Amino acid sequence: MNKITTNNTNYNRDHKTDWNELWKEAVNKLPKKNNSKSWDKIATQFAQWMKKDDYPQELLSKIQVESGDTVLDIGCGNGVITIPLAQKAISVTAMDISINMIELLRDNAANHNLSNIKFINKGIEDVKAGEIGYHDVVVASRSLNGIADIKPELEKINKIAQKYVYITLWGVDNRKFESKMAELLGRKSYQHPDYTIVYNLLHEMGIQANVEFLKSNTRNYYSNIDEALDRIKWRIGDLNEEEESLIKEHLQTTLTKNPDGSLSYSRNNSKWVLIWWEKSN
Ligand SMILES: C[S@@+](CC[C@H](N)C(=O)[O-])C[C@H]1O[C@@H](n2cnc3c(N)ncnc32)[C@H](O)[C@@H]1O
Numbered sequence: 362m363n364k365i366t367t368n369n370t371n372y373n374r375d376h377k378t379d380w381n382e383l384w385k386e387a388v389n390k391l392p393k394k395n396n397s398k399s400w401d402k403i404a405t406q407f408a409q410w411m412k413k414d415d416y417p418q419e420l421l422s423k424i425q426v427e428s429g430d431t432v433l434d435i436g437c438g439n440g441v442i443t444i445p446l447a448q449k450a451i452s453v454t455a456m457d458i459s460i461n462m463i464e465l466l467r468d469n470a471a472n473h474n475l476s477n478i479k480f481i482n483k484g485i486e487d488v489k490a491g492e493i494g495y496h497d498v499v500v501a502s503r504s505l506n507g508i509a510d511i512k513p514e515l516e517k518i519n520k521i522a523q524k525y526v527y528i529t530l531w532g533v534d535n536r537k538f539e540s541k542m543a544e545l546l547g548r549k550s551y552q553h554p555d556y557t558i559v560y561n562l563l564h565e566m567g568i569q570a571n572v573e574f575l576k577s578n579t580r581n582y583y584s585n586i587d588e589a590l591d592r593i594k595w596r597i598g599d600l601n602e603e604e605e606s607l608i609k610e611h612l613q614t615t616l617t618k619n620p621d622g623s624l625s626y627s628r629n630n631s632k633w634v635l636i637w638w639e640k641s642n
Pocket of ligand 1: 395397400435436437438439440441442456457458459462483484485486501502503504505507508
């Protein structure tokens with residue numbers, strides 16, 4: 362019997378695999394923080410982190426968008442992807458479960474004199490394809506990872522898109538850093554669901570997707586030690602006083618001080634997985 366092991370689950374090739382169920386199981390094992398409250402809480406800090414993140418440029422270099430295109434950006438966050446897309450496309454519909462993220466994007470759009478962005482403060486699960494309407498390009502950058510029942514959302518996205526769909530998911534081994542921290546604290550570590558589950562699910566839906574790995578400096582640069590600590594708390598959960606000093610001590614010995622005063626962590630760059638396809642109507 363041909364047995365395959367993914368990060369999260371075992372399955373047999375001889376049996377028909379329910380990819381959506383596999384993804385659901387894996388997502389349901391994660392800490393429950395993909396909700397509007399958590400994203401609202403972290404929105405301002407997230408916007409700060411993004412200033413030092415080269416992921417947006419990496420992703421934007423892959424997105425094919427023309428001046429007459431309409432774009433749907435699912436999980437727009439504070440707009441690091443939305444703003445450059447709105448500067449290229451005719452219009453962008455920006456959707457997010459977090460009102461604080463939407464407000465940050467609204468300010469960001471005003472600062473860039475952009476008036477072609479429509480804001481929707483909802484989750485993709487809470488809207489029907491017909492309500493949103495067709496869009497040439499659909500982008501879901503780092504925003505679908507926490508959706509357990511992902512198949513209906515992928516079907517919806519595919520229906521909405523007229524030209525291209527771009528989704529980024531957690532990459533392989535992108536929790537090495539967090540695993541080290543969890544080990545120091547004697548906490549159990551976990552892995553993110555494997556992107557190949559979504560790839561296979563799409564394949565089953567008749568979608569032949571392309572897969573690319575995006576390298577970025579996500580999580581590598583911090584302005585100061587407290588920022589590093591905040592980011593770690595977001596990744597591994599709250600820390601008590603004792604744990605906080607243990608992690609701080611570890612960071613003080615492992616972070617490198619850069620000439621501009623920022624701190625960086627010398628580890629491999631994190632990888633995001635870009636799954637994209639051209640829509641065949
Ligand atoms: C990691 S941030 C990514 C923001 C931006 N797309 C980027 O790549 O920088 C994830 C964003 O997706 C939003 N989000 C999470 N689940 C969502 C859902 N089901 N529907 C819409 N937005 C969602 C969160 O509120 C958050 O703003």
